[in-house]
Amino acid sequence: MPILFYVLLLFIIIAALIAVETQNLLSSVICIGAAGFGGSLIFLFLKAPDIAITQITVEVLALIILIRATISRDKTFISGDREFFSVIVSVVVVLVLFLIGTRVFDTFPKFGEPAFAVETKTEQTASKHYLTNGLKETGAANIVASVILDYRAYDTLGEATVLFTSILGATVLLRKQAKIKVQT
Amino acid sequence: MLYALCFLLFMIGLYCALVKKNMVRIVLGIVIMEYAVNILLIMIGFRIGGEAPILSPPQGLPLKTSLQSVDPLPQALVLTAIVISLGSLALMVSICIRTYQRYGTFDITQIRRLRG
Structure with a gap:
């Protein structure tokens, strides 16, 4: 079973590498779309159908937004990266961070054995409480829905606030009146 | 090992x-990092042979013993994070579009007249 996750993750990583390194801006956006749909598949196989549906919807919208940003501006090739030396330094720094950071995963629970199931049976964790009492207390058969809409409804309210604030910012940035000629 | 692959994906986004x-490339790097973090969080809650956290409705009894499901809490929080990432992506892309209209390029080394 984990072979599937390896294959999908490698697919996402390859798509991300092509998106980072290709010259054409539009094709790198398309590669991001491929990575996003691969992520949706991996969510589906990780038994998270709600996340998979949301990821597909968000991915389609994000592709539309990104293609709108790049479609007629594709001529703007930017030759090369920054100086060769700084690229080398960045790659080395990122690799060192990666090698140091992988040690963190020793403290994680093993793959396939989530933390709430490993702990002692008597201890009442939040996930266990939601799973055993969620249907009784909220009446929702989908535990994820009962968590985001009942137990953590304020969290969802904050999410809606953040979403509408960012859309407000985008609207303010893109309105017509902002096109005032500034002589520079 | 799967966690390390997720972290590698994060590092690719950070490098980008x-x-x-290119401004749009920077936005794409941030998007890649968001994917990596979301997949890692869902993976932590995964259980081999587990079921999706959806119970069988009317009887009021869980589908199986409740501990055979995957962890529902990271899923709920990642659901929030995905929607927020769409909002922040829209904001970043609108900044990119407006900068392009003003300066005619996405190259951040060419944009030297930022005045706030």
């Missing part, structure tokens, strides 16, 4: 956001 000169 740090090194590239």
